[in-house]
Amino acid sequence: MLKKHLNTLITLFFLLIFSGTSYAQTTTKNSIPLRDFLSELEATFDVKFSFADTDVDMVFIEKPSSNSLDNILNELHEATGFSINKLNDRYYTLTKTTTISICGFVFDNFEENNIPGATVEIYESNLSGITDGNGSFSFENVPLNSLVHIKHLGYKPIFIEAKELVKTTECKTIAMALSYQELDEVVVTQFLTTGLKKLNNASIELYPSAFGILPGVSEPDILQTVQALPGIKSVDETVSDINIRGGTNDQNLILWDGIKMYQTGHFFGLISAFNPYVTEKVTIIKNGTSALYSDGISGTLSMRTTQDLPLNFSGGAGFNLISGDVFGVIPIQDNMAVQVSARRSYTDFLNTPTYTKFSEKAFQDTEVNSESEFYFYDFTAKFMYEINPYHKASVSLINMSNNLNYIETANDTLAPNRSNLNQDNFSIGGELQSEWTDDFSSQLSFYYTQYDLDALSISNNDAQQLEQNNLVKESNIKLTTYYKLGNHINWMNGYEFTETGIENTTNVNQPPFASNIKGVIRKHGLFSEIAYSSEDEKLTGFIGGRLNHIENLDTFQEYIFEPRINISYELLPNFKTEILGEYKSQVTNQIIDLEQNFLGIEKRRWILSDGDALPITKSKQGSIGFNYDTNKLYVGIDAFYKEVNGINVYTQGFQNQNQFNGEIGSYAIKGAEFLINTKNNHYSAWFSYTYNKNDYTFDVLAPATFPNNLDVRHAITLAGNYTIGDLKLGVGLNYKSGKPFTQPNENEPINETVFPTEINYEEPNSSRLPEYFRADASANYTLKIGDKTNAIFGVSVLNFTNRRNTLNTYYRLQNDSTIETIERLSLGITPNASIRISF
Known part of the structure; x- marks a missing residue:
C-alpha cells in the first residue's frame, strides 16, 4: 500500500506540472491562437481554410518565421500534427490526425x-x-x-x-544499448551460439526463443544443448542421463518452473521431455549455487516458461521424424493469459529412419523385439494473472508419459508373452510474486509432483505374472524475501519445506513373492544470502548458506549446514577471475538394477536415504576460474575439486565383482575445463577441452581406490555455426577417451570353487573402452511468409561418419558356464528433419 500511495502522489504531481506547463505555453510572448493565424494567412496569400471549430479552438502555436506558404504549412503540420490537404490553388482543409x-x-x-x-x-x-x-x-x-x-x-x-x-x-x-543487470551482468552477448549467455556468477543462461543452431540438432533440444558446454556430457549418449563434472544423473537438480522433475526424457533418454518452444530461459549451474536451491550435489538446471503477460497471441506448430507439437500464448484480458503446449510421437503407427535408429540403440540387449509398439506425449499449461502492478500470480502444469507394449510369441507356447511399460510424470506448481515497497519484495511458491514407473509381464501361457512399480510423490512450499539494504547490497532470506515419499513394489504370482518398500522424508530448510555489486561493477558476488533439518519418520534426523560462495572480480579490462564454492546434500538417489528389471529398458529406481544402508549424500566443491572476453573473443579456464560422500554401489551401476556388495563409499574429482570461442554476427566457432580424474574410495573393498565408472579423462569438442541470410549451418566433432570397465581374469576367467559359479574379474575398472568419436551436422532455413508468420525447415545428421562407438562393455555367465560379452553401441548415422510454422 505504501508504494501504491507513493506512486499515486508522484503521478498527481507530474499531472500538475504538465498542466502548468501547457498553460504556460499558451501564454508565452510569441504564442498566438491557431484560428487567428489561419485568418492572417487567408488575407496574406488569398487562400481559404476549411476545418472543424472544435479541432482548432484552444490550439496555440509559435508563429512560423518562413515567408513561403508551403513552408509555413509544413511547420504547422509538424507543430500541431494536423493533416493539411490542398484541394486546389486556393482551398485547403485541416483535419485532426489520429x-x-x-x-x-x-x-x-x-x-x-x-x-x-x-x-x-x-x-x-x-x-x-x-x-x-x-x-x-x-x-x-x-x-x-x-x-x-x-x-x-x-x-x-x-x-x-x-x-x-x-x-x-x-x-x-x-x-x-547492451543490457547490464546488477548481479546478473552479461559477460558475453553470444556464447557458442545465439541464445546462450554466460553471467558474472559463472552460470550459463540459455534462451530457446533466440537460439541459433548447434551441430546435430535440427530444432532446439534443451538437454542436448547443455551438453555443448564444457564439463557437461553423457557417457551413454542420452539427453536425460547427463553427467555434470563426473557426477551421476540423479545428482542433478532439474527444475521446471520451480518444480523438481523426476522424469526428464522421452524414448528412454534419447529425447528431452521439455518443450523448448514454451521454455523462455534455462539456467545451468555447475558450482557456486545460490542458497535458494537445495539438492543437486552435481549441478542445477532450472527451466522457466514465460513470466510476462503477452500483448498479442503467438504460437507455432511443427513436426519432425519422431513427433509433432503445437503451442500457443493466448492473452485473455489485459492482466490475464494462458500458455499451452502439446506434443505426441507417431512412432506407434509410423516407422521413420530416425525412429529405427533410436529403437536399435534403446532396445539393444533387452527383451524387446521389432514388434514392439512405443509412443510418448507431453502437455504443459500455464495460467498467468496480474492481480495489480505489485502482485503477480501463476500456476504451471506439466504432464508427460512414455508407453511401451509388445507381444513375444514362441513356437512351443500356446499363448504369447505380453508385456508393457508405462512411465508417467504429473506436476503442478504455483507462484505469487509481491512487491511491497521499492526495497522489499517476496515470492511464495508451492508444487506437487508425482512420478510413476509401472511394468507388467505375463508369460508361460498366462500362468506367470510379474508386476513392478516405482512411485515418487513430493510436495514443497517455499517463501523467499528480498530486501535492498543499499544501492549495492541485497539480502535474501527464506524457508522451504519438502516432503518426499517413495515406494518400490514387486509382485510375482509363481513362485509367490511380494516386496513393498516405502519411505517418507521431510526436510526443513532455512536459507540466507547477501549479494554485493560495487559501484563500478568490477566486484560482484554473494555469500550465504542453508541450514537443513532432515527427518525420516523419526527413524533418523540430521542437521546439515551448507555454506555457499560466489565471487567475480575484474582484474583488468575484459579479464575476470571467479572463485566459487559450495556444500550440498540430497536424500533421493537412483539405484541401477542390472537384471531384466522393468523389461530391461528402464533399470533405474528412485529410492530414499535411510541413514544406514544409504546415508544422506553430501558434496563439497571449490573452483577458481579466469576468463577473457571481448565482443569477438572469449577464452576461459576453470579448475575445480569436488568430493561426494555417502554413495552406495547400487547407485553407481557397477557391473563387476562389486555389483551386489552394497558398500558405502565416496568419490573425488580433480578437473579443469578450457573453452575458446570466436564469433561475430555471422559465425561462431569454439574449441573446448575437459580433463577429469575421478576416483572411487570404498574402504572395505580391495583395492580401496579405483577409477570411477564415469571417469572420462579427456573430452574435446570442436564445432561452429555460420549464418548466411536466412540459412544457418552447423558442424561439430566430439571426442572422448574411453570410460573404464572390468574384464574377466585372462588366466582364470571363471571361479568354480564357489557355488554358484561366478566370473573371476580383474581389479575394478582396470581396463578402458576404445575412444569415442562422433561428427554431427545440421542446417535450417527460415522463410518469411507474412509480417508475423515464418516457416522453418531443418535437417540434421548425428554421427554422419557412421562410427559405432562402444558405450559400455560387461559380462554375463551363461548356464553352460561360458562367459557372454555384452557391448552397448552408440547411435549409427541418424538423420532427422523438421518443419515448423511460427506466428
Whole structure:
C-alpha cells in the first residue's frame, strides 16, 4: 500500500506540472491562437481554410518565421500534427490526425551492427512485429499518441513516442544499448551460439526463443544443448542421463518452473521431455549455487516458461521424424493469459529412419523385439494473472508419459508373452510474486509432483505374472524475501519445506513373492544470502548458506549446514577471475538394477536415504576460474575439486565383482575445463577441452581406490555455426577417451570353487573402452511468409561418419558356464528433419 500511495502522489504531481506547463505555453510572448493565424494567412496569400471549430479552438502555436506558404504549412503540420490537404490553388482543409505511418532502423550503439529480430510493439493498439534482417520496421495506421516499445534479448528496452517515428523520405535510426543487470551482468552477448549467455556468477543462461543452431540438432533440444558446454556430457549418449563434472544423473537438480522433475526424457533418454518452444530461459549451474536451491550435489538446471503477460497471441506448430507439437500464448484480458503446449510421437503407427535408429540403440540387449509398439506425449499449461502492478500470480502444469507394449510369441507356447511399460510424470506448481515497497519484495511458491514407473509381464501361457512399480510423490512450499539494504547490497532470506515419499513394489504370482518398500522424508530448510555489486561493477558476488533439518519418520534426523560462495572480480579490462564454492546434500538417489528389471529398458529406481544402508549424500566443491572476453573473443579456464560422500554401489551401476556388495563409499574429482570461442554476427566457432580424474574410495573393498565408472579423462569438442541470410549451418566433432570397465581374469576367467559359479574379474575398472568419436551436422532455413508468420525447415545428421562407438562393455555367465560379452553401441548415422510454422 505504501508504494501504491507513493506512486499515486508522484503521478498527481507530474499531472500538475504538465498542466502548468501547457498553460504556460499558451501564454508565452510569441504564442498566438491557431484560428487567428489561419485568418492572417487567408488575407496574406488569398487562400481559404476549411476545418472543424472544435479541432482548432484552444490550439496555440509559435508563429512560423518562413515567408513561403508551403513552408509555413509544413511547420504547422509538424507543430500541431494536423493533416493539411490542398484541394486546389486556393482551398485547403485541416483535419485532426489520429493515425500515422511510422518506420525506423534499429542498431546497437556499441558496434553499430543491425539488430534483426527485435520486437516492436505499439501500445494502445494490437500492432506488433519484429525488425527484418536489416534491423528496419514500418507500420501503417498507428495511433498518433501511442507509445512504441522496442526490445531485444541482451539490450535495454526503448520506449519512444510514435509521432517521433513518422515515416518520411528517411526513417529514423534508433540505437539500443547492451543490457547490464546488477548481479546478473552479461559477460558475453553470444556464447557458442545465439541464445546462450554466460553471467558474472559463472552460470550459463540459455534462451530457446533466440537460439541459433548447434551441430546435430535440427530444432532446439534443451538437454542436448547443455551438453555443448564444457564439463557437461553423457557417457551413454542420452539427453536425460547427463553427467555434470563426473557426477551421476540423479545428482542433478532439474527444475521446471520451480518444480523438481523426476522424469526428464522421452524414448528412454534419447529425447528431452521439455518443450523448448514454451521454455523462455534455462539456467545451468555447475558450482557456486545460490542458497535458494537445495539438492543437486552435481549441478542445477532450472527451466522457466514465460513470466510476462503477452500483448498479442503467438504460437507455432511443427513436426519432425519422431513427433509433432503445437503451442500457443493466448492473452485473455489485459492482466490475464494462458500458455499451452502439446506434443505426441507417431512412432506407434509410423516407422521413420530416425525412429529405427533410436529403437536399435534403446532396445539393444533387452527383451524387446521389432514388434514392439512405443509412443510418448507431453502437455504443459500455464495460467498467468496480474492481480495489480505489485502482485503477480501463476500456476504451471506439466504432464508427460512414455508407453511401451509388445507381444513375444514362441513356437512351443500356446499363448504369447505380453508385456508393457508405462512411465508417467504429473506436476503442478504455483507462484505469487509481491512487491511491497521499492526495497522489499517476496515470492511464495508451492508444487506437487508425482512420478510413476509401472511394468507388467505375463508369460508361460498366462500362468506367470510379474508386476513392478516405482512411485515418487513430493510436495514443497517455499517463501523467499528480498530486501535492498543499499544501492549495492541485497539480502535474501527464506524457508522451504519438502516432503518426499517413495515406494518400490514387486509382485510375482509363481513362485509367490511380494516386496513393498516405502519411505517418507521431510526436510526443513532455512536459507540466507547477501549479494554485493560495487559501484563500478568490477566486484560482484554473494555469500550465504542453508541450514537443513532432515527427518525420516523419526527413524533418523540430521542437521546439515551448507555454506555457499560466489565471487567475480575484474582484474583488468575484459579479464575476470571467479572463485566459487559450495556444500550440498540430497536424500533421493537412483539405484541401477542390472537384471531384466522393468523389461530391461528402464533399470533405474528412485529410492530414499535411510541413514544406514544409504546415508544422506553430501558434496563439497571449490573452483577458481579466469576468463577473457571481448565482443569477438572469449577464452576461459576453470579448475575445480569436488568430493561426494555417502554413495552406495547400487547407485553407481557397477557391473563387476562389486555389483551386489552394497558398500558405502565416496568419490573425488580433480578437473579443469578450457573453452575458446570466436564469433561475430555471422559465425561462431569454439574449441573446448575437459580433463577429469575421478576416483572411487570404498574402504572395505580391495583395492580401496579405483577409477570411477564415469571417469572420462579427456573430452574435446570442436564445432561452429555460420549464418548466411536466412540459412544457418552447423558442424561439430566430439571426442572422448574411453570410460573404464572390468574384464574377466585372462588366466582364470571363471571361479568354480564357489557355488554358484561366478566370473573371476580383474581389479575394478582396470581396463578402458576404445575412444569415442562422433561428427554431427545440421542446417535450417527460415522463410518469411507474412509480417508475423515464418516457416522453418531443418535437417540434421548425428554421427554422419557412421562410427559405432562402444558405450559400455560387461559380462554375463551363461548356464553352460561360458562367459557372454555384452557391448552397448552408440547411435549409427541418424538423420532427422523438421518443419515448423511460427506466428
